[in-house]
Amino acid sequence: MMLEIKELCVSYGAIKALKGIDVTLTEGEIVALIGGNGAGKSTTLNTISGLLRPVSGGIRFLDDEITSVPPQEIVSRGIIHVPEGRRIFSSLTVEENLEMGAYLQRDKAAKQRDLEEVFVRFPRLKERRRQAGGTLSGGEQQMLAIARAIMAHPKLLLLDEPSMGLSPVFVEQIFDIIQSINDQGTSILLVEQNAQMALSIADRGYVLETGRIVLSGASDDLLHDPLVIKAYLGG
Template structure:
């Protein structure tokens, strides 16, 4: 479904991604794990078209999207839920969800999608008239994911969904991610909580200073001494 080949991305003179290559099959959850500054968010932003690679290519469903504008990438079905939620704080929960559906014109379908989001996230139904900025961190994360789903993604890019959340809420968010995947959406998950990410992923890649240093099944990575020592508190 997604094929990333030889990405080299720079911020000025800083070489952020150094020849990154990986793939994701339809229906998979693939985790990208690594410490802060490893290049995880830069990878997602390059796939989304927000950053450009100097080399290589990105293929989605067999088509090269390396030069495709971000809005067209959204229309093709790749949706990113950004790090730090990035909800529209002055808008209500309902308005945030409507913003997620901006590429669709069928009003009836949008209303049905919104009802589905309220069924998946009952807390958002209770808060639907509240502005996004008044929600708790966990509620904002649910809203960010629901807003992404309103675009009806084929591939969902999740950037640090557990950041800043209490452990109980982290478990809840990861259950939601598994449910989204079971309903047919492929997921590329960037996450510092390696234990949680690998516990729900099919496969994983470990990034270090802009390079992929390890790739394996999620189960194998959970038992890999390198991963245990560096990322699982071993």
């Protein structure tokens, strides 16, 4: 098992954000977490990446307990988090943003190879390599955030609302990129309000409501579940 979350409880003061959730992800999978605002999706990712400390429960990654491991060490173990809102460095160029993703890479030649490979995958970023990140469109910034994460050679990629605020054309492109990253062997935990798109590329999914998992299963099963259709697919 690559990732195993057991009975995870997280609170913000008196507010219980996660109430004992269990989530698993095996190597090579895309697993989707879907649910409305305030369901606990982002909290789950922030806890995996060490930005939040749980009240109780545990997280294991590649058979190692990581529940109380600091964020910088979680990154070095291969868990890379693309947060909601992209969080690129707006005053740095596209290329400088990408180099920030490779800050653990000490080999300059290897870093340059990684950069050229990213530019092959994201030709739009290559065209804008000298532009400040803040001058890019929302879709281009999302591409940059994902490309910066790839520079770190993730074993597990945590993606938080990658389609938020994007035009339909960019949403399609971003999900094609996510699928291609997975096809090359990177496991992905995907948090997404666009349930239709998320489940269309995921192997399995979990439905979160107010800090609890209320449904889980194969993506095809969830896409045809009456509760999911009614609540998240506009049925």
